[in-house]
Amino acid sequence: xxxxxxxxxxxxxxxxxxxxAATNSLRPGVCVTxxxxxxxxxxxxxxxxxxxxxxxxxxxxxLRSEEEGQDGAKWVTCLRNFPLMANPHDEAGxxxxxxVSRQQGAAMTAVPREWCVxxxxxxxxxxxxxxxxxxxxxxxxxTSVRLILRQPSSAWLNFNIEEITIYDCVNEDTERDVPxxxxxxxxxxxxxxxxxxxxxxxxxxxxxxxxxxTEVMQSxxxxxxxxRFDVDGCYDVNLLSYT
Amino acid sequence: MEPVLVTMDExxxxxxxxxxxxxxxxxxxxxxxxxxxxxxxLHRPDIKLESLxxxxxxxxxxxxxxxxxxxxxxxxxxxxxxxxxxxAPPQHTKEPLQYMRNAQASWEKRIxxxxxxxxxxxxxxxxxxxxxxEQRELSxxxxxxxxxxxxxSKFRPVYAPKDFLEVLVSLRNPNLDCSEExxxxxxxxxxxxxxxxxxxxxxxEACPELTLTSGQLGIDDHPHVPSDLFESEHVRLGRxxxxxxxxxxxxxxxxxxxxxxxxxxxxxLILNSTNDPEDIMHYEQLKAGVIQHxxxxxxxxxxxxxxxxxxxxxxxxxxxxxxxVLLCFSRDTTVLEHFNYNSxxxxxxxxxxxxxxxxxAVIYPPNGVIPFHGFSMYVAPLCFLYNxxxxxxxxxxxxxxxxxxxxxxxxxHPSGIVSLCLQxxxxxxxxxxxxxxxxxxxxAQPLSIAFKWMVRAFSGYLSTDQLLLLWDRILGYDSLEIxxxxxxxxxxxxxxNLMEVxxxxxxxxxxxxxxxxxxxxxxxxxxxxxxx
Numbered sequence: 001x002x003x004x005x006x007x008x009x010x011x012x013x014x015x016x017x018x019x020x021a022a023t024n025s026l027r028p029g030v031c032v033t034x035x036x037x038x039x040x041x042x043x044x045x046x047x048x049x050x051x052x053x054x055x056x057x058x059x060x061x062x063l064r065s066e067e068e069g070q071d072g073a074k075w076v077t078c079l080r081n082f083p084l085m086a087n088p089h090d091e092a093g094x095x096x097x098x099x100v101s102r103q104q105g106a107a108m109t110a111v112p113r114e115w116c117v118x119x120x121x122x123x124x125x126x127x128x129x130x131x132x133x134x135x136x137x138x139x140x141x142x143t144s145v146r147l148i149l150r151q152p153s154s155a156w157l158n159f160n161i162e163e164i165t166i167y168d169c170v171n172e173d174t175e176r177d178v179p180x181x182x183x184x185x186x187x188x189x190x191x192x193x194x195x196x197x198x199x200x201x202x203x204x205x206x207x208x209x210x211x212x213x214t215e216v217m218q219s220x221x222x223x224x225x226x227x228r229f230d231v232d233g234c235y236d237v238n239l240l241s242y243t
Numbered sequence: 244m245e246p247v248l249v250t251m252d253e254x255x256x257x258x259x260x261x262x263x264x265x266x267x268x269x270x271x272x273x274x275x276x277x278x279x280x281x282x283x284x285l286h287r288p289d290i291k292l293e294s295l296x297x298x299x300x301x302x303x304x305x306x307x308x309x310x311x312x313x314x315x316x317x318x319x320x321x322x323x324x325x326x327x328x329x330x331a332p333p334q335h336t337k338e339p340l341q342y343m344r345n346a347q348a349s350w351e352k353r354i355x356x357x358x359x360x361x362x363x364x365x366x367x368x369x370x371x372x373x374x375x376x377e378q379r380e381l382s383x384x385x386x387x388x389x390x391x392x393x394x395x396s397k398f399r400p401v402y403a404p405k406d407f408l409e410v411l412v413s414l415r416n417p418n419l420d421c422s423e424e425x426x427x428x429x430x431x432x433x434x435x436x437x438x439x440x441x442x443x444x445x446x447x448e449a450c451p452e453l454t455l456t457s458g459q460l461g462i463d464d465h466p467h468v469p470s471d472l473f474e475s476e477h478v479r480l481g482r483x484x485x486x487x488x489x490x491x492x493x494x495x496x497x498x499x500x501x502x503x504x505x506x507x508x509x510x511x512l513i514l515n516s517t518n519d520p521e522d523i524m525h526y527e528q529l530k531a532g533v534i535q536h537x538x539x540x541x542x543x544x545x546x547x548x549x550x551x552x553x554x555x556x557x558x559x560x561x562x563x564x565x566x567x568v569l570l571c572f573s574r575d576t577t578v579l580e581h582f583n584y585n586s587x588x589x590x591x592x593x594x595x596x597x598x599x600x601x602x603x604a605v606i607y608p609p610n611g612v613i614p615f616h617g618f619s620m621y622v623a624p625l626c627f628l629y630n631x632x633x634x635x636x637x638x639x640x641x642x643x644x645x646x647x648x649x650x651x652x653x654x655x656h657p658s659g660i661v662s663l664c665l666q667x668x669x670x671x672x673x674x675x676x677x678x679x680x681x682x683x684x685x686x687a688q689p690l691s692i693a694f695k696w697m698v699r700a701f702s703g704y705l706s707t708d709q710l711l712l713l714w715d716r717i718l719g720y721d722s723l724e725i726x727x728x729x730x731x732x733x734x735x736x737x738x739x740n741l742m743e744v745x746x747x748x749x750x751x752x753x754x755x756x757x758x759x760x761x762x763x764x765x766x767x768x769x770x771x772x773x774x775x
Contacts (some may be wrong), residue, residue, distance in 0.1 A: 090439035097328035131328040229609030233534045236371040237592045240355045
C-alpha cells in the first residue's frame, strides 16, 4: 500500500557532454537529475511515477543509507536502461506516463492461455509496451534518487522527465490496540430478555435478505444510456458553442 | 493449454480490465439473455443441484451462448484503448501527443466556425422540431427520400479532403529539430512528423497470409485457376467458420478474403453486429429522431449523397438506403462512446439559446460527427452486402467506430490518417526513389494525389468487388495500414507512365482511373516481390 506523494527537491539537470559545453555544437544525449528528500530522512519508496518528454532510456540509481553500524551510504542501480520509447527516432512513447514500483513478492503468476482469445486484439493488448517497470533492488532507506536520462537520437531538441511523483510505503508496524470498551462483547450464552419483541434471529435474517436485495439492485446498475439526445423533448439549437 | 506467465503488475492490469469489461457488458441485451438462458436451463434433467455451477456453465458452452459472450468480449477488446498508466488523464488516452491534440482542437474550431457562419448566412437554426404535417410527410416518404429535390444550392460541404490535407501538411512537432537538411530523417514528402510506421519487411512479418505462396481470394479465384486448388476449400472453411459463430476465427479467415456469398454474414460476425429485436427497436428509435427533429446536418448529408454517391455508376441505385442510414447515424448517441478513444471531441451547444447553462447543454449533432464531402462513400459499398436498412446500419456504425473515424481526425495512432500518409510516403521514397524525386520535381507530390483515395479507404475509386476484397483485409488485420500499402502499390504499378509525365495535371490523369485495377496482385507484388 502506498501513502500520498512525498515532497522532494529536484536539482537542476546536468547534461553530460564530451569536451567544452560552450563550443560543442552537438546536443547532449545524456542528462542526469538528482532528487533529494527534505530533512535528510530516508524514505521507503513504493512507487515513482512520471510523464516522459522524449527521453528514450531511463536508468535509476538510489542512494541507500547503510545498515546500522556502518557509515556512509551506497549507490545502487534500481533500473537499468529501461526503454521509454521503442524507437528513439519515432514518437511512440515520447509523451506517455510511466511508473516504476517496488517488486511484490514472487513476481510471476500463470494466466490460462484460454483467456488469450483469438488472434489480433487480445494478444496485442497484453503485449503492449510496458508502462510499468519493476525495481531491481528494494528501495528501502533511500536518501537520494538519481535519474539518468538518455536520448541518442539527434532528432529532438530537448528531452526530460516531467511530473515526477514519489510515493512511499505506509507504515505497517503501528497497529493500534483495540480499546478496552470494545473488547467486552456480550457473551452469547447470556439469555436475552425479550418482552413482546420479535426473535432477533428472524429479524436479522430478514434484514439480511433486504440488504442482499439492495446489493443486487446496486450491482446491476448499468451504464447503458437511454439514447435520448434532446432535453425534455426540445432540441432547438441555434449555433455551436466554441468553449 | 499451457499457461502464459504474466507479472504481478500485468495481473493487476488484467483484473482491472476484466472488471471494467464486466461492467460494460452488464447493461447489454446479451447479459439479460444469458441470465434468462441460465434460469430456463434449470428445468433440464441434466442439470444437477450438486454440480449446479458447472452444469449451467457447460450448458451455456454447448448451446453456443458462451461463444456469443466470447464474441462480445472480443468486440470490447477491439475498441478498448491499449492499457496505459493509470496516472494518464483521459485526454492522453484519446491522443498522447500534445501538439496533435492542439492541432485537432484548432481544426475542430475551424469546422465549427464554418458551420456557424453558414447557418447565420442562411438564417436557419442548426436544429428545430418539425411541425406535425412535415413529420407525417417525411414518415410517408421514408423509403423514397431520393425522389425529393430540395433546394440545396446554398448549402456547401463544411470541408473537403483537400482542406484536411493542408492541415496535416502543416503539422509540426515543436520539439523536432528541423535544422539539418541531410539528417537521417531526410524526407521528401509532405508529412513532417516522425511517427512510427512499418516498412516493407515489417509489413511482410505482420501480414504473412498475403504471401505469394498462400492462396488469396482476389487472385486464386480467377476463372483460369482450377477451383479445387484453393477456392472451394476456402469456401468450405468459411461455411464452417459461420457455423461456429466465432468472431476471432472469422477475423483470421477474412485475411485471405471472404467469398461473395458469405461476406455479409462474415463481416457481421467479425464486427459482432446483430439483428435482434433490440437492434431493430433501436433503429426505429433513431428513425423517430429523424422524423421529429430537422437538423442542418441532414442537408449536408443530402448534398453529399447527391454530389458523390448518386453520381457514381455503381452506387446511385442505393441513394434511398444511404439517406436512411446516414440520417439515423446522426441521431445515434451510442456513437458518442467512441470519443473515449478518438482524438476528436463532439461539438457542443445549448438549446433555446441558453448559453453556458449546463442543464441546457446538448451535443450537436447527437452523434457528435459532422459529415464532410465524401462521407456517404463510407456507407455506399456496404449496400451491396445488406438489403435491410437496420442490418446495413448496424454494420456501418460498427465499421465507423472501429476504423473510419481515424481517417478524418488528427492522431498519432498507427491506423490514423497521419500515419497512413507518412507510411505511404516512406514506402514510396524507400522503394521507388527515382519516381518520387521525379514527381516532386514536376510539382506533383505523390500524397496530393493519393490522399483522396486513402481518406475514403478507396471507396468510389476502385471497382466494388475489388474494394470489398480490400475491406476484407482491413477487417482481417484490424488495421487501415493496407490502404497505405495499396496506395504505394498503385504508384509502383503505374511507375513507367508516371516517369514520363511532366506536370501535375498529367500525373493526375495517369492515376485518374483505378477502376480496372486488381488490388490483391498489386499488394502482393509490392509487399512480397519487391527487392529490398
